Amino acid sequence: MKVIDKPEFEALLDETIASDRRDVVGVQDDGEKYVFDDLRSAADLALEYDVTMLSPKKYLMPQRETILEYRDTDGEFEWRAKAEPDGKVIVGIHPYDLVAIEQLDKIFIDTLRDEPYRQKRENSLLIGANMQDASETAFAASMGTATTDSGYDLMLTDLGETYAVNIGTLEGKEFLNSADVRKATAQEVQEVERIEQEDVPDLFERELDFSPALLPTILEENYDNMEFWEDYSEKCLSCGTCNMVCPTCYCFSVDMIRDLGTNSGRESRRWDGCLLEDFASVAGDENFREEVAERHRHRFMRKGWYIYERYGDIACIGCGRCTSECVADVADPCDVYNKLHQEVQAHAQ
Amino acid sequence: MRSSTTAKFDIGENEYQPVNGLITRTRPFTGADKLFEIQLPDGEELGHQPGQFVQLLVPGVGEAPFSVTSSPTKPGPFELTIRAVGNVTRALHNMEPGDTVGIRGPYGSGFDPDVFEGEDILFIAGGIGLAPLRSMINYTLDERERFGELTTVYGCKEPVEQLYPDELEEWAEGDAMEYFETVDQCPQDQEWDGPTGVITSIIPEVDIDVETTKVLVCGPPVMYKFVLQELDEMGVPDGNIYLSLERNMHCGRGLCGHCQINELYVCTDGPVFHYPVVRDKQEAEV
Numbered sequence: 001m002k003v004i005d006k007p008e009f010e011a012l013l014d015e016t017i018a019s020d021r022r023d024v025v026g027v028q029d030d031g032e033k034y035v036f037d038d039l040r041s042a043a044d045l046a047l048e049y050d051v052t053m054l055s056p057k058k059y060l061m062p063q064r065e066t067i068l069e070y071r072d073t074d075g076e077f078e079w080r081a082k083a084e085p086d087g088k089v090i091v092g093i094h095p096y097d098l099v100a101i102e103q104l105d106k107i108f109i110d111t112l113r114d115e116p117y118r119q120k121r122e123n124s125l126l127i128g129a130n131m132q133d134a135s136e137t138a139f140a141a142s143m144g145t146a147t148t149d150s151g152y153d154l155m156l157t158d159l160g161e162t163y164a165v166n167i168g169t170l171e172g173k174e175f176l177n178s179a180d181v182r183k184a185t186a187q188e189v190q191e192v193e194r195i196e197q198e199d200v201p202d203l204f205e206r207e208l209d210f211s212p213a214l215l216p217t218i219l220e221e222n223y224d225n226m227e228f229w230e231d232y233s234e235k236c237l238s239c240g241t242c243n244m245v246c247p248t249c250y251c252f253s254v255d256m257i258r259d260l261g262t263n264s265g266r267e268s269r270r271w272d273g274c275l276l277e278d279f280a281s282v283a284g285d286e287n288f289r290e291e292v293a294e295r296h297r298h299r300f301m302r303k304g305w306y307i308y309e310r311y312g313d314i315a316c317i318g319c320g321r322c323t324s325e326c327v328a329d330v331a332d333p334c335d336v337y338n339k340l341h342q343e344v345q346a347h348a349q
Numbered sequence: 350m351r352s353s354t355t356a357k358f359d360i361g362e363n364e365y366q367p368v369n370g371l372i373t374r375t376r377p378f379t380g381a382d383k384l385f386e387i388q389l390p391d392g393e394e395l396g397h398q399p400g401q402f403v404q405l406l407v408p409g410v411g412e413a414p415f416s417v418t419s420s421p422t423k424p425g426p427f428e429l430t431i432r433a434v435g436n437v438t439r440a441l442h443n444m445e446p447g448d449t450v451g452i453r454g455p456y457g458s459g460f461d462p463d464v465f466e467g468e469d470i471l472f473i474a475g476g477i478g479l480a481p482l483r484s485m486i487n488y489t490l491d492e493r494e495r496f497g498e499l500t501t502v503y504g505c506k507e508p509v510e511q512l513y514p515d516e517l518e519e520w521a522e523g524d525a526m527e528y529f530e531t532v533d534q535c536p537q538d539q540e541w542d543g544p545t546g547v548i549t550s551i552i553p554e555v556d557i558d559v560e561t562t563k564v565l566v567c568g569p570p571v572m573y574k575f576v577l578q579e580l581d582e583m584g585v586p587d588g589n590i591y592l593s594l595e596r597n598m599h600c601g602r603g604l605c606g607h608c609q610i611n612e613l614y615v616c617t618d619g620p621v622f623h624y625p626v627v628r629d630k631q632e633a634e635v
């Protein structure tokens with residue numbers, strides 16, 4: 001572990017903003033919410049934030065991106081798949097969002113290579129920040145994602161006058177090369193451990209009533225509990241907001257767009273969500289999840305059971321974004337999981 | 350079944366890179382379906398397995414998954430049979446020989462001919478579900494000596510919907526395969542001298558060894574439950590049944606999430622599934 005004085009860190013960041021070929025983005029207060037946005041000065045960083053509106057997923061898998069271009073020039077027809085290598089230096093990522101990115105890496109790089117994602121991801125530098133505040137809808141501590149020892153290039157912990165810096169990768173270490181950093185003292189190392197083990201868990205108002213390891217089983221047992229899913233989703237508007245704000249949701253659609261008046265155009269992919277009505281519909285008026293209760297159920301099944309079956313991860317990291325953004329107030333996974341757990345227990349008695 | 354998430358011909362580093370597919374021949378059927386013959390650059394073979402599909406891109410319009418309907422035993426261009434139901438499919442129907450589309454694939458699991466070597470096979474096709482099965486049917490006919498008794502049952506809503514009329518005639522008249530067909534109904538302005546009734550009404554007529562015959566099924570979503578129930582009543586073991594399923598698809602690569610059935614993705618784990626694999630998956634609806 002290293003330690004860097006705050007002014008020194010800010011100078012390093014300002015230097016990076018000025019000279020790095022990549023955009024530097026970081027957590028800022030936009031007046032109403034915290035957001036990841038282009039950083040013009042290190043002084044704009046707001047590392048004491050609770051949660052950002054969107055996770056940094058938006059930089060690795062943008063809400064819209066061109067994945068293919070085509071052109072027809074004098075009878076020569078050409079397709080060109082695109083993968084912009086526009087990585088970013090991303091500053092201030094909370095541990096749960098780092099865990100979410102690790103889940104995406106596993107799928108989009110390690111298992112099924114997705115070139116647009118891989119290019120951005122591998123060209124990015126992820127600077128994490130230990131939590132100093134939590135939103136009232138978050139339950140990351142219960143999900144084991146309130147702290148992490150992987151997934152970052154660097155991880156900052158605020159120690160008042162200084163930041164303690166954990167180095168996760170060689171690239172992270174090199175980032176610090178030009179700055180004045182020193183080795184952490186034993187007290188400083190212990191203080192970071194204390195913050196992670198005592199202060200961080202204390203930030204959360206919500207918790208799961210059981211171990212997340214039980215989630216896949218609990219969900220499976222409630223698959224046919226239609227009464228629950230129907231009651232629960234009664235007020236849902238099928239707006240898909242809960243999908244869009246989720247750092248682990250990665251479903252997308254692909255649209256072909258013609259440049260007007262030409263024989264060229266492109267394919268653009270955009271975030272899509274399983275709560276939207278047509279997500280699973282096919283020709284012939286067949287919709288495999290026609291009822292909102294079925295779509296609602298699918299969202300939770302996918303998060304807590306299906307993805308676990310396939311990749312070994314629980315695809316909910318407890319950030320609480322879906323809960324705070326849902327206008328109908330029905331997207332709260334912590335509440336759903338706890339209720340499902342109660343259903344299973346009631347059943348067992 | 351073999352699962353292949355990567356294309357066979359060189360698509361470079363990026364999996365989303367299509368190649369040009371030149372439409373070399375089209376052939377309309379009497380209904381809303383049309384056959385397209387497509388040639389890859391330099392006469393390259395698609396290298397598919399029966400039952401696999403391609404992502405087809407219509408410039409400026411969109412992309413969609415289509416099963417390869419020709420058998421890999423047929424050299425040269427491959428064939429797709431496409432029903433006009435929406436944007437991409439209607440735009441395709443307006444395209445002509447000489448026009449270019451994009452092709453990615455082949456994708457998904459198919460029917461591995463080696464698995465069926467020496468076996469009796471019953472093909473059950475509903476409507477456009479004959480398109481993917483034809484790839485395997487023609488494979489078994491082209492390499493007839495490698496397989497046991499062959500039987501095909503084909504059901505359509507009405508006579509005009511029938512695909513590949515010349516081949517159907519050959520199947521019916523030849524000795525290589527037993528062939529049964531039906532239509533749900535025959536409207537007054539159409540002609541039909543075969544049986545009418547849903548496909549399950551003629552399945553009991555087929556003379557197969559129910560204990561050993563492999564059964565390959567493809568049809569509209571509503572068909573599966575009824576056909577599977579019928580097969581169960583006849584005594585066909587679940588382990589002898591293979592299904593080709595359809596879902597909404599946007600990537601063909603196990604990423605976009607549209608084709609999900611529990612933890613399975615139809616585009617990479619399917620579209621051809623061994624029935625026991627999906628039997629207990631709630632979202633398979635079989």
Ligand SMILES: Cc1cc2nc3c(=O)[nH]c(=O)nc-3n(C[C@H](O)[C@H](O)[C@H](O)COP(=O)(O)OP(=O)(O)OC[C@H]3O[C@@H](n4cnc5c(N)ncnc54)[C@H](O)[C@@H]3O)c2cc1C
Pocket residue numbers: 278281282283284285286402411412413414415416417429430431432433434435436437438439477480481594595596597598599620
């Ligand atoms: C593995 C597989 C093999 C297929 N093989 C064939 C085939 O051999 N011949 C054939 O005619 N059709 C086949 N289909 C169906 C074909 O993909 C759809 O008919 C086509 O996507 C409709 O596209 P469209 O743009 O014309 O329709 P749209 O204008 O998109 O809409 C028409 C309807 O199709 C639904 N739809 C949209 N996109 C998709 C999609 N990507 N997948 C499924 N449904 C969609 C829409 O929700 C809508 O209900 C296959 C589908 C799959 C999954």
Ligand code: SF4
Pocket residue numbers: 235236237238239240241242243275325326327328329330331
């Ligand atoms: S649960 Fe809430 S956010 Fe999600 S689709 Fe329904 S109304 Fe929208």
Ligand code: SF4
Pocket residue numbers: 242245246247248249303315316317318319320321322323333
């Ligand atoms: S489901 Fe909700 S709480 Fe869980 S990771 Fe997604 S947005 Fe966060």
Ligand code: FES
Pocket residue numbers: 597598599600601602603604605606607608609614615616617
């Ligand atoms: S089509 Fe995208 S995951 Fe199957």
